[in-house]
Amino acid sequence: MSVMRLSRLFTKTARQAPNNADSLNADLLVRAGFVQQTMAGVYSYLPLGLCVLRKIEVAVREEMNALGAQELLLSALSSREAWERSGRWGTFDVLFHVPGAGDQEYALNPTHEEIVVPLVRHFVHSHRDLPFACYQIQTKFRNELRVKSGILRNREFLMKDLYSFHQDDACLERYYERVQEAYGRVFDRLGLAERTYRTFASGGSFSQYSHEYQVLLPQGEDTIYISEAAEARGRRVAINSEIYRKGETVCPVTGGMAFREACASEAANIFKLGTKFSVPFKLQYTDDGGQSHPVVMGCYGIGISRLMGIITEVFADDEGLRWPLSIAPAAVHIVPLAREVTEKAYKEAEELLARLEGRGICALFDDRLNASPGVRLADADLIGVPFRVVVSEKTLQKKKLEVKKRQVGETEWMTEKELIALCNPSPPSPLPLRQERGG
Amino acid sequence: MSVMRLSRLFTKTARQAPNNADSLNADLLVRAGFVQQTMAGVYSYLPLGLCVLRKIEVAVREEMNALGAQELLLSALSSREAWERSGRWGTFDVLFHVPGAGDQEYALNPTHEEIVVPLVRHFVHSHRDLPFACYQIQTKFRNELRVKSGILRNREFLMKDLYSFHQDDACLERYYERVQEAYGRVFDRLGLAERTYRTFASGGSFSQYSHEYQVLLPQGEDTIYISEAAEARGRRVAINSEIYRKGETVCPVTGGMAFREACASEAANIFKLGTKFSVPFKLQYTDDGGQSHPVVMGCYGIGISRLMGIITEVFADDEGLRWPLSIAPAAVHIVPLAREVTEKAYKEAEELLARLEGRGICALFDDRLNASPGVRLADADLIGVPFRVVVSEKTLQKKKLEVKKRQVGETEWMTEKELIALCNPSPPSPLPLRQERGG
Numbered sequence: 001m002s003v004m005r006l007s008r009l010f011t012k013t014a015r016q017a018p019n020n021a022d023s024l025n026a027d028l029l030v031r032a033g034f035v036q037q038t039m040a041g042v043y044s045y046l047p048l049g050l051c052v053l054r055k056i057e058v059a060v061r062e063e064m065n066a067l068g069a070q071e072l073l074l075s076a077l078s079s080r081e082a083w084e085r086s087g088r089w090g091t092f093d094v095l096f097h098v099p100g101a102g103d104q105e106y107a108l109n110p111t112h113e114e115i116v117v118p119l120v121r122h123f124v125h126s127h128r129d130l131p132f133a134c135y136q137i138q139t140k141f142r143n144e145l146r147v148k149s150g151i152l153r154n155r156e157f158l159m160k161d162l163y164s165f166h167q168d169d170a171c172l173e174r175y176y177e178r179v180q181e182a183y184g185r186v187f188d189r190l191g192l193a194e195r196t197y198r199t200f201a202s203g204g205s206f207s208q209y210s211h212e213y214q215v216l217l218p219q220g221e222d223t224i225y226i227s228e229a230a231e232a233r234g235r236r237v238a239i240n241s242e243i244y245r246k247g248e249t250v251c252p253v254t255g256g257m258a259f260r261e262a263c264a265s266e267a268a269n270i271f272k273l274g275t276k277f278s279v280p281f282k283l284q285y286t287d288d289g290g291q292s293h294p295v296v297m298g299c300y301g302i303g304i305s306r307l308m309g310i311i312t313e314v315f316a317d318d319e320g321l322r323w324p325l326s327i328a329p330a331a332v333h334i335v336p337l338a339r340e341v342t343e344k345a346y347k348e349a350e351e352l353l354a355r356l357e358g359r360g361i362c363a364l365f366d367d368r369l370n371a372s373p374g375v376r377l378a379d380a381d382l383i384g385v386p387f388r389v390v391v392s393e394k395t396l397q398k399k400k401l402e403v404k405k406r407q408v409g410e411t412e413w414m415t416e417k418e419l420i421a422l423c424n425p426s427p428p429s430p431l432p433l434r435q436e437r438g439g
Numbered sequence: 440m441s442v443m444r445l446s447r448l449f450t451k452t453a454r455q456a457p458n459n460a461d462s463l464n465a466d467l468l469v470r471a472g473f474v475q476q477t478m479a480g481v482y483s484y485l486p487l488g489l490c491v492l493r494k495i496e497v498a499v500r501e502e503m504n505a506l507g508a509q510e511l512l513l514s515a516l517s518s519r520e521a522w523e524r525s526g527r528w529g530t531f532d533v534l535f536h537v538p539g540a541g542d543q544e545y546a547l548n549p550t551h552e553e554i555v556v557p558l559v560r561h562f563v564h565s566h567r568d569l570p571f572a573c574y575q576i577q578t579k580f581r582n583e584l585r586v587k588s589g590i591l592r593n594r595e596f597l598m599k600d601l602y603s604f605h606q607d608d609a610c611l612e613r614y615y616e617r618v619q620e621a622y623g624r625v626f627d628r629l630g631l632a633e634r635t636y637r638t639f640a641s642g643g644s645f646s647q648y649s650h651e652y653q654v655l656l657p658q659g660e661d662t663i664y665i666s667e668a669a670e671a672r673g674r675r676v677a678i679n680s681e682i683y684r685k686g687e688t689v690c691p692v693t694g695g696m697a698f699r700e701a702c703a704s705e706a707a708n709i710f711k712l713g714t715k716f717s718v719p720f721k722l723q724y725t726d727d728g729g730q731s732h733p734v735v736m737g738c739y740g741i742g743i744s745r746l747m748g749i750i751t752e753v754f755a756d757d758e759g760l761r762w763p764l765s766i767a768p769a770a771v772h773i774v775p776l777a778r779e780v781t782e783k784a785y786k787e788a789e790e791l792l793a794r795l796e797g798r799g800i801c802a803l804f805d806d807r808l809n810a811s812p813g814v815r816l817a818d819a820d821l822i823g824v825p826f827r828v829v830v831s832e833k834t835l836q837k838k839k840l841e842v843k844k845r846q847v848g849e850t851e852w853m854t855e856k857e858l859i860a861l862c863n864p865s866p867p868s869p870l871p872l873r874q875e876r877g878g
Contacts (some may be wrong), residue, residue: 008507008509008571009509010509010559010562010563010568010571010573010604011562012561012562024793031500036558036561038514038516038517038518038554038558039514039516039517039518039521039545042514042516042517044511044513044514044558045511045512046511047509047510047511047573049511050510050512053512068447070449070486071483071486071489072485072486072488072489073481073483073489073492074477074483075477075478075481075482075595076580076595077478077481077580077595078477078478078481079477079478079592082478096537096538096539096545097538098535098537099535099536099538100535100582100594101582101583101584102584106478106594108537108547115477115483118484119447119477119695122451122475122626123449123450123472124449129449131440132447132449134449134486136606139515139578141516143539145540145541146539154546154747155516155539156515156516159610165449200524302551309768331807343488358801360752374811392621
């Protein structure tokens with residue numbers, strides 16, 4: 001979508017929150033026409049919302065590709081046998097069990113170790129086949145008893161899941177570090193870097209720690225303990241509530257013991273899986289002496305639809321949504337204040353639209369001349385595109401554009417060239433592809 | 440993926456067909472490393488296969504956008520209540536019924552009328568809100584008793600489904616015609632135009648006919664009856680076996696009664712739904728006299744993953760896959776015949792790769808110098824990229840490129856400029872966006 005005329009968009013904004021809005025993100029995203037609830041805990045994404053979701057995907061995908069990870073698409077259904085082999089069929093509490101035709105029973109996957117490990121086994125035989133990593137951006141399912149928080153905790157949601165495969169712990173450790181760097185860049189691109197904390201969590205049986213990426217949010221459902229010593233060194237490190245013990249916990253990065261409590265929302269997590277899945281699925285490689293070993297694995301998630309909800313809540317104000325430019329459904333929202341399409345203000349606005357389009361800048365164009373200026377300006381605030389341009393008789397006389405910056409709420413007069421420069425910030429630079437193989 | 444070095448690709452080709460290959464497409468796509476079976480009737484898409492799937496998506500998406508249709512993403516899960524309201528919970532034979540937490544029961548959607556109609560109801564009130572159309576490219580589920588034919592008939596598959604909404608039959612009829620034109624362009628872009636027949640099928644209760652798009656395929660599971668009178672006029676029209684009666688059926692386009700039997704595979708279908716779903720879901724609009732009427736609907740599917748299987752079978756030969764340029768995982772497959780990366784042939788091949796990349800041309804680069812030339816050339820044939828370039832001492836002496844055109848099997852000597860021209864055919868031109876609203 002490079003240009004969208006609001007008169008043609010089939011969705012509409014609403015002044016009132018939906019009855020079932022259980023959170024700020026559901027309230028605003030539904031009212032602004034970005035999502036609709038299909039049923040409790042299950043949402044559909046409307047044209048504007050899908051645009052945001054796709055831009056979050058692109059930011060994540062580019063950083064995964066820069067890591068040398070290879071994109072694939074795993075199935076949503078899998079066999080009961082695969083989940084029995086890993087021992088999780090009966091123990092994974094939110095796993096959907098789906099009755100099939102005949103006596104079949106399937107799983108509707110909430111995560112994909114049980115699918116990716118047998119798949120990868122077709123291709124991994126020798127140490128020369130390692131290391132590598134593959135990822136997907138795909139719909140996951142969780143049979144939650146209760147759902148809440150709009151699109152933050154759903155029965156169906158979009159995830160990026162990356163899996164890495166290594167000969168030994170040292171190789172996994174190096175890759176795990178590189179993924180952390182990539183995740184830092186992802187949160188930077190999404191405008192969340194300054195409020196995202198790499199949070200130490202329980203590591204399970206294989207590793208001392210796993211890591212969560214927690215975004216500060218007053219209404220967030222998690223409590224984290226921010227390391228003040230790390231913060232003093234300009235690093236955002238925290239401990240999650242499961243492993244934090246007041247007066248006992250030591251910051252693994254700085255050794256400090258001063259922590260500050262904060263509310264946050266989990267946007268991503270990364271684990272060292274070790275050989276937990278490669279052993280039951282017999283994913284092995286032979287070393288150069290011909291000996292077999294289980295492959296060592298890591299797994300790395302980012303909640304794509306969840307991030308959309310988090311970003312909504314982080315930036316929203318009383319007037320509505322406020323999207324960072326990198327994932328906004330458009331960069332510019334043009335509101336011609338005219339009564340007829342024959343008026344000069346409307347024609348000039350359309351010409352501006354065409355020039356922006358020519359420069360590859362996405363724009364919304366509010367051509368709903370039957371709606372009042374008040375409604376149209378309120379809709380622009382609600383939809384939350386970064387730069388709102390009003391074109392009227394009055395603005396045309398100034399020979400400059402009246403641009404409201406939605407993030408800061410200020411209106412400035414600027415030239416078209418200045419607006420275009422704002423819409424085309426210097427692109428983020430993912431790390432160049434390394435020459436080493438995959439890992 | 441603009442450049443992929445085969446030594447880094449975690450997938451591998453195989454000489455032997457998998458044990459469970461039930462079709463030509465499964466055999467070749469698995470051997471060439473494009474897909475893997477997760478379980479019977481459920482496939483995962485590997486990097487090369489995902490690339491093809493995405494390119495089919497792009498061809499379809501561009502034509503849908505050119506129609507003015509708006510993309511969204513509907514949920515895979517829906518409520519039992521929605522399917523009960525349409526009367527299909529107990530009667531849609533391949534509907535997965537998914538037990539949820541507590542007493543909940545969900546549907547895993549095989550089609551989306553039950554989801555899109557209540558969604559659209561939030562936005563349609565007056566005749567001024569019509570017509571419009573929306574579509575998605577999304578994973579569908581069918582609880583098939585038996586599955587077969589590789590990725591052609593699966594329990595999980597990727598579909599494009601478009602829904603249109605109108606005031607009356609005449610408006611639906613006009614849109615239905617426009618969708619047929621768009622479908623013609625999709626099959627043209629995919630290289631299938633000359634073997635795709637618009638096939639008249641039963642129209643159900645609302646309409647005399649629906650239409651299928653059947654692609655000629657000797658091993659196709661459907662039988663169609665090609666209208667010879669239409670063919671004489673350069674039009675590809677057929678009747679499906681359900682409604683064909685020998686000696687009675689008349690071609691609806693020409694009035695002719697001469698038909699030729701052929702085997703084919705269904706790639707798409709379009710229906711007039713009328714008010715079948717708008718009545719139970721109370722999707723109504725008020726006309727300018729203030730009277731309420733049910734909205735008139737059409738629905739239009741294309742099987743994205745199915746098309747990948749059909750295209751595989753249509754073009755494959757004894758050596759392997761043969762992709763049309765528009766959806767090939769890459770345009771060029773470079774094979775440097777050298778023993779060391781320091782040899783001139785390897786260096787020149789890498790420089791060619793860089794120049795192609797600089798022009799935005801996707802290329803596979805076979806840097807597996809440990810594999811024999813025979814294996815590497817056989818792999819190039821199996822993977823089926825349109826233009827294979829061998830770079831060796833011998834070819835360098837000729838100062839031209841040795842290019843094998845995979846589709847025709849012929850090898851030609853050409854300049855780099857000529858190769859680039861082959862990779863950049865004049866782009867297909869989707870119809871310009873019409874100025875009318877949606878429909």
